[in-house]
Amino acid sequence: MNFERLATDFAGIKMKTPVMGASGTFGFGIEYKDFLNLGDVGAIISKGLTPLPRSGNNGVRVAETPGGMLNCIGLENPGIDVFLRDILPKVRQEAPDTAFIANFSAGTVEDYGMMAAKLDVDGVDGVEVNISCPNVKEGGIVFGTDPRAAAAVTEAVKKNTKKPVIVKLSPNVTDITVMAKAVEEAGADAIALINTLTGMVIDIRTRRPLLGNITGGLSGPAVKPIAVRMVWQVAQAVKIPILGLGGITCGEDAVEFLLAGASAVAVGAENFVHPDAVVRVAEDIDAYLEAVGLKHVSELVGQVRI
Amino acid sequence: MNFERLATDFAGIKMKTPVMGASGTFGFGIEYKDFLNLGDVGAIISKGLTPLPRSGNNGVRVAETPGGMLNCIGLENPGIDVFLRDILPKVRQEAPDTAFIANFSAGTVEDYGMMAAKLDVDGVDGVEVNISCPNVKEGGIVFGTDPRAAAAVTEAVKKNTKKPVIVKLSPNVTDITVMAKAVEEAGADAIALINTLTGMVIDIRTRRPLLGNITGGLSGPAVKPIAVRMVWQVAQAVKIPILGLGGITCGEDAVEFLLAGASAVAVGAENFVHPDAVVRVAEDIDAYLEAVGLKHVSELVGQVRI
Amino acid sequence: MLVESGSIVTNDILSDDVRCMVIQVPSIAAEAEPGQFVMVKNENGGTFLRRPFGIADVDREQGRILLIYRVAGKGTQELAGLEPTMELSVEGPLGGGFRFESDGLEAGGRTLLIGGGVGVAPMIYTARRLAELEPANKPVFLLGIRNEGELFWQDYLKDFTEEIIVTTNDGSAGIKGFAIDAMPEILSRYDIRHIKICGPTIMMEGLAKLAMEQGIECQVSLEKRMACGVGVCLGCTFEGMISGKRWKICHDGPVFPAEEVFEK
Amino acid sequence: MLVESGSIVTNDILSDDVRCMVIQVPSIAAEAEPGQFVMVKNENGGTFLRRPFGIADVDREQGRILLIYRVAGKGTQELAGLEPTMELSVEGPLGGGFRFESDGLEAGGRTLLIGGGVGVAPMIYTARRLAELEPANKPVFLLGIRNEGELFWQDYLKDFTEEIIVTTNDGSAGIKGFAIDAMPEILSRYDIRHIKICGPTIMMEGLAKLAMEQGIECQVSLEKRMACGVGVCLGCTFEGMISGKRWKICHDGPVFPAEEVFEK
Numbered sequence A, B: 001m002n003f004e005r006l007a008t009d010f011a012g013i014k015m016k017t018p019v020m021g022a023s024g025t026f027g028f029g030i031e032y033k034d035f036l037n038l039g040d041v042g043a044i045i046s047k048g049l050t051p052l053p054r055s056g057n058n059g060v061r062v063a064e065t066p067g068g069m070l071n072c073i074g075l076e077n078p079g080i081d082v083f084l085r086d087i088l089p090k091v092r093q094e095a096p097d098t099a100f101i102a103n104f105s106a107g108t109v110e111d112y113g114m115m116a117a118k119l120d121v122d123g124v125d126g127v128e129v130n131i132s133c134p135n136v137k138e139g140g141i142v143f144g145t146d147p148r149a150a151a152a153v154t155e156a157v158k159k160n161t162k163k164p165v166i167v168k169l170s171p172n173v174t175d176i177t178v179m180a181k182a183v184e185e186a187g188a189d190a191i192a193l194i195n196t197l198t199g200m201v202i203d204i205r206t207r208r209p210l211l212g213n214i215t216g217g218l219s220g221p222a223v224k225p226i227a228v229r230m231v232w233q234v235a236q237a238v239k240i241p242i243l244g245l246g247g248i249t250c251g252e253d254a255v256e257f258l259l260a261g262a263s264a265v266a267v268g269a270e271n272f273v274h275p276d277a278v279v280r281v282a283e284d285i286d287a288y289l290e291a292v293g294l295k296h297v298s299e300l301v302g303q304v305r306i
Numbered sequence C, D: 001m002l003v004e005s006g007s008i009v010t011n012d013i014l015s016d017d018v019r020c021m022v023i024q025v026p027s028i029a030a031e032a033e034p035g036q037f038v039m040v041k042n043e044n045g046g047t048f049l050r051r052p053f054g055i056a057d058v059d060r061e062q063g064r065i066l067l068i069y070r071v072a073g074k075g076t077q078e079l080a081g082l083e084p085t086m087e088l089s090v091e092g093p094l095g096g097g098f099r100f101e102s103d104g105l106e107a108g109g110r111t112l113l114i115g116g117g118v119g120v121a122p123m124i125y126t127a128r129r130l131a132e133l134e135p136a137n138k139p140v141f142l143l144g145i146r147n148e149g150e151l152f153w154q155d156y157l158k159d160f161t162e163e164i165i166v167t168t169n170d171g172s173a174g175i176k177g178f179a180i181d182a183m184p185e186i187l188s189r190y191d192i193r194h195i196k197i198c199g200p201t202i203m204m205e206g207l208a209k210l211a212m213e214q215g216i217e218c219q220v221s222l223e224k225r226m227a228c229g230v231g232v233c234l235g236c237t238f239e240g241m242i243s244g245k246r247w248k249i250c251h252d253g254p255v256f257p258a259e260e261v262f263e264k
C-alpha cells in the first residue's frame, strides 16, 4: 500500500488512509487486531458512547435482510467513564499511531456538551456526534430529523471541545441538504453520512416483529445507492468535508463515494463479513489510483462528471 | 389456488386475489400473458400515465444494485389519450375479469384533476395517483414530499372521479405518517406505499453517474424492510386500507406486508425476474393460509403482535 | 416465450474472458430463431435481475442452446463459476430475430454477416441458418476482434460461411484495424446485397452508414441494459429514426433496419 | 482466529433437513477446541452475513473440520447446494469452548454430555476430547432428538461415549419425552460430576436448573443471532446472572457456567 498516495487529513484528523472503521461495526478497533494491522487503519471510530452505561435492547438484535442487515443494538456501551478509564488506554497501547474518533450520543443538548468536554482528552483525535440513531427511544431520532435540534447539539459540542467535530446525519429525512447545512452553519467541522435507515422485519411464523425493538437500522450494500446519492447532494450543499459510508464492501464502492464528494469513507457492516475489510478497501483504492495514474486520493474527491 | 380464501375487496375494487402487478413493472398486464393467466391476477396497475406522451430519460435507465435495482425510466408512456383509445380496449379484451387500476401523474394539480376525469370510464376499476415519482424533473417530487401539495392533488382527483382513489406515497420523507394522514383527510380511499427511494450509482470507469438521469429510484428486495416499516407505521395512523409493496418476491414477503397492515400487496421489480411472480405470490399466500388454518386472507391484515 | 429451468451441459473457457455454455432447454431450443436472445438467472446466486445473452447456436435435436459470453461483472462471473449439471433459469426465446430476405441472392448476390466482440455470438446461429437456407450461397463473414486470442470464433463459423475476413485492433491476425477497414475489399470482391451486424454501437454505426450509402439492405442488432427483456420496464427503448416510434429493443428488436437506428 | 478459504471435501445428507460438511481448513483445524465455532460465508452466494456453526469434529492430521447443520433458511439452503471442491470462506475458531475440569472424575465420577437438536454437533468433538483425556472414563451422552430419523448422531458419538441415552419427542426411539425426562435414571445409574449441554434454550434451562439443584458443575453453550462472531457488533450480548457483567456470547462464550445464565 502506498501511504503517500493515501494519507488523508480529514477535518484536521491525520490518517494514513482515508478508510475508517464505522461506529458500532468496528468495536474499539482492538477487537480486530488478529485480522488486520491496526496501524494500516485510517481511523477507528468507536462504538457509540453515552453518558451512562447502557445494556441495549432485549430480544433479537441483528437480522439479515436482502443485501444487508438490520440492527437494534440499542447503543449498548460501557458508558463514557469506563471508556475513558479502561478502554481508551488499551486502544492507545495497541494502536498508538492510528487516528481514534469517539462516537457518542446523549439524550439532551446539555449531555451532548458534557460528553464532548469529557472526550476532549489526549488519545482522542476527533469526535463523531451521532444525532441519528433510530433505535434508541430516549434520544437520537429527535435531533437527527430536526435541523434546529441538530444545530443546537452541534453548537453544544463545538463549545466543549477543541477536537474536530464530525456530525453524523440520519438518512431518514426528506431533504438531507437541509440537515447538512444546519450543522455546517452551527460549526460542524465535517459531516458523516449515512447512518442507518429505519426498517422492520416480521417473522411470519410467530407473527411478531423479528427484532426485539420492533424496528431497527438498515445497513449494508442494500443502502449504498441511497448513501451515494446523499453524499453527492450534500457535497454540493456544504463546504466542509464529508465522511461517506453506507454499504461499502470494496475499493470500487469507496471510489464511488469519493467521486460523489466524500473526502474519506468508513466501512460498516462489511467488517462483520470480512474482518480485514477496512485495510482491504484502502488497498483497493490504492490499486485503483495506480491503475488510473493518480498521485493522491484527494484527486478523486467530488470528481464525478455530471 | 383457493379464490374464496383470497378474494379481496380493496377500497371497492374487487379482486380475485390480493396481489397486484405494480405500476411500471407490469406493463399494461397483457405483455405478460404468455407467462401467466391474466385471470389469476388480483389487479393490473398500469404503467404511469401522463397528460401527454413522454419519451422518458436518455442514457442508461436501469441498473442492478445490491439486492435490487435503480431505474430512471422517466415515466415514458404513450399519454392518456392513446391509452384510452388503443390500449385500454386491448386490456379489457385480454383480461376481461381482472381489476384494472390506472396509475397516473401530472405536473400540476389541475392536470391531476383532468387525468382523473379522463380515466373515469368503463374498464378502469380504480386509479392510483403517483405523487412520488422521484426521477421526473417537472413533477412528482414536490407533491410527494409536501403534505399540503399531496392533499391538494388528492382533492383534485377525488373531485373528478367516482372510482376508488389510491394515493401512492413516496418513502423519501422524514415522517410517512404525516403524508398518509394528509391524503386520508383529503379524501383518499386508500394508500399505496412505497414508491422508490432515490439512489445513485457512479461508474468508476467513466467517473460519471451510471444512470442517464443521474439519480434513479431504488426498488427490489433491498428496500423491503423500509417498506414493511412504513406500512406498519401508516397502518397505525390511518383508517383507510393500504396497498403494500416494495421488494416483494414471494408469498412470505407478502404475508409480512399483510401482517404489518396492508390489505393488498403489489409485486414490482420481481416481475422482471420471474414473470409469473404475481400469480405465484398469490399461490404462496394461499398455501400459507392453508398451513396456518386461516379461512380468509383478511384475517392476516394488521395482525402483527407487538 | 417461456421460463425453463435448464441444466448446464458444458461451461468452457474460450479465452481470457470469454466462456461458452451449452444449456439443455428443449422448449426454448425448439422455438429459438437467429437473432433472438434469452435472459438467464442463477437462482442460487447473488444477483437480482436476469442477464441477457444472444442465442449463439441451437441444437434442436438435442434440445440445447449455446451461449457465448464475456465475463464483464458480477453476474457473468457467477455464470462462469457454474458447473455442468447445475441448473440455470432461462427465459426465452425473446425478441424477434433477424429477417431473412432472399432478393438479389439468386443472381450471385451475397449476405455479409458482421460480428464485433461478443456480438459475434448471435451471428453464429444466423450464419448456420443462412447456410441451411442457401447451401450454395453461404454468407461472407467479417469478424472484428481485438486480437488473435479471439480467433476461436472461426471454429464456430467456418462450416457456415463462404469466407471469414478477420480484422484485429492490434494486427495480430488478419487485417489490422476495425471491421470497417475491410469493407472496401469485401465490397469489391463480393456482390453484397444484405448485411446483418451485431457488435458495439460505434462499430455498427459506421458500417450501417456505409451500407445505407451503398444502398445495401442492412439490419443491426442492438443492445441496451435490460431489466425485464419482455417490454414492460421500458429500460431499453429508443426513438425510431424514420418512424418516430418508441421501440423496445427487447420486444420489437433486438434487430432493426439500419435506417430506423442510425442517421443516414 | 483467522479467515481461511476452505475447500469442501464432502457435503452429505444425514436426514431430511440435516447435512454434514467436511471442510479442508488446516490452520483453523490446528487451533480448534471443543465448543468453539466458525462463521462461514459462501462468497458466490446471495446472503450477506456469515453464518455461525459449532465445530462438530476436527481431524488435525488431515487439516479438516466437520460441520453438521440443519437447513433452516436461505443461508443453510445455499450451503446445502455446495459441492465438493467448491470453496467456502471460514472464520474461526471463534469463542472459548468448553472448560474441562477433572475433579471428581478419579473416583469414578462421570461427565454427562447433553445435546439437543443440532446442538449435538459441538458435543461430538467434546466427547472425543473427553474420551482422549480419560479413555477409561468416557462421558455418558444424553441425546435429545425429535424422532428416530435423527439417530444418525449415534454413529458420530459411539466411539467416544460410555453409553448413549436417547430421548425422542415422539417415542420412536429411546425414551419418549424430553431430555430432562431421562435425568432421574441417569443420575441414579452414574455418579455425574460434570454436565455440558448444547441445545435449545428451553431444554438447557431445565437441565441446568436440575444440575444446579444437585450441585453438579454445569456448562451450557448458548446461541443467539450473530452478525460478527468476534465481539464487535454486540448482537449477542446478555447480562450475567451472578456477575452482572455484559457478556458477548461469541467472544466470551459460547460456553458459560450454568449459574451465570439461568436463575437457580
Ligand SMILES: Cc1cc2nc3c(=O)[nH]c(=O)nc-3n(C[C@H](O)[C@H](O)[C@H](O)COP(=O)(O)OP(=O)(O)OC[C@H]3O[C@@H](n4cnc5c(N)ncnc54)[C@H](O)[C@@H]3O)c2cc1C
Pocket (backbone or CB within 6 Å): B064, C037, C047, C051, C052, C053, C054, C055, C068, C069, C070, C071, C072, C073, C074, C075, C076, C077, C118, C119, C121, C122, C222, C223, C224, C225, C226, C254
Ligand atoms: C439483447 C442482448 C444480448 C446480449 N448478448 C450477449 C452475448 O451473447 N454475450 C455476451 O457476452 N454479452 C451479451 N450481452 C451483454 C450482457 O448482457 C452483459 O455483459 C451482462 O449482462 C453483464 O452482466 P454482469 O453482471 O456480468 O455485469 P454488470 O456488473 O452488470 O456490468 C458490467 C458491464 O456489463 C455491461 N452491461 C451490464 N448489463 C448490460 C446489458 N444488459 N447489456 C449490455 N451491457 C451490459 C455494463 O455496461 C458494464 O460495463 C447482451 C446484452 C443484450 C441486451
Ligand SMILES: Cc1cc2nc3c(=O)[nH]c(=O)nc-3n(C[C@H](O)[C@H](O)[C@H](O)COP(=O)(O)OP(=O)(O)OC[C@H]3O[C@@H](n4cnc5c(N)ncnc54)[C@H](O)[C@@H]3O)c2cc1C
Pocket (backbone or CB within 6 Å): A064, D037, D047, D051, D052, D053, D054, D055, D068, D069, D070, D071, D072, D073, D074, D075, D076, D077, D118, D119, D121, D122, D222, D223, D224, D225, D226, D254
Ligand atoms: C454459536 C452458534 C453455533 C451454531 N451452531 C450450529 C450448528 O452446529 N448446526 C446448526 O445447524 N446450526 C447452528 N447454529 C444455528 C445456525 O447458525 C443457524 O441455523 C443459521 O445461521 C441459519 O441461517 P439461514 O440463513 O439458513 O437461516 P435464516 O433465514 O437466517 O433464519 C432461519 C432460522 O434460523 C434461525 N437463525 C438464524 N440465524 C441464527 C443464528 N445466528 N443463531 C441461531 N439461529 C439462527 C432463525 O431464528 C430462523 O428460525 C449455531 C448458531 C450459533 C450462534
Ligand SMILES: Cc1cc2nc3c(=O)[nH]c(=O)nc-3n(C[C@H](O)[C@H](O)[C@H](O)COP(=O)(O)O)c2cc1C
Pocket (backbone or CB within 6 Å): A022, A023, A024, A025, A047, A048, A049, A071, A073, A075, A103, A130, A133, A168, A194, A195, A196, A218, A219, A220, A221, A223, A245, A246, A247, A248, A266, A267, A268, A269, A270, D233
Ligand atoms: C450493529 C451496528 C451498530 C451500529 N452502532 C452505531 C453507533 O453506535 N453509532 C453510530 O453512529 N452508528 C452506528 N451504526 C451505524 C454505522 O456506523 C453506519 O453508519 C451504518 O451501518 C451504515 O454503514 P454500513 O452500511 O457500511 O454498515 C451501527 C451499525 C451497525 C450495523
Ligand SMILES: Cc1cc2nc3c(=O)[nH]c(=O)nc-3n(C[C@H](O)[C@H](O)[C@H](O)COP(=O)(O)O)c2cc1C
Pocket (backbone or CB within 6 Å): B022, B023, B024, B025, B047, B048, B049, B071, B073, B075, B103, B130, B133, B168, B194, B195, B196, B218, B219, B220, B221, B223, B245, B246, B247, B248, B266, B267, B268, B269, B270, C233
Ligand atoms: C422500472 C420501474 C418503473 C416504475 N414506474 C412507475 C410508475 O410509472 N408509476 C409508479 O407509481 N411507480 C412506478 N414504479 C414503482 C413501483 O411501482 C414500485 O412502487 C416500486 O418499484 C417498489 O416496488 P418493488 O420493490 O417491488 O419494485 C416503477 C418501478 C420500476 C422498477
Ligand code: FES
Pocket (backbone or CB within 6 Å): C225, C226, C227, C228, C229, C230, C231, C232, C233, C234, C235, C236, C237, C248, C249, C250, C251
Ligand atoms: S428490457 Fe424491459 S422493456 Fe426492454
Ligand code: FES
Pocket (backbone or CB within 6 Å): D225, D226, D227, D228, D229, D230, D231, D232, D233, D234, D235, D236, D237, D248, D249, D250, D251
Ligand atoms: S456476534 Fe457480534 S458481538 Fe457477538
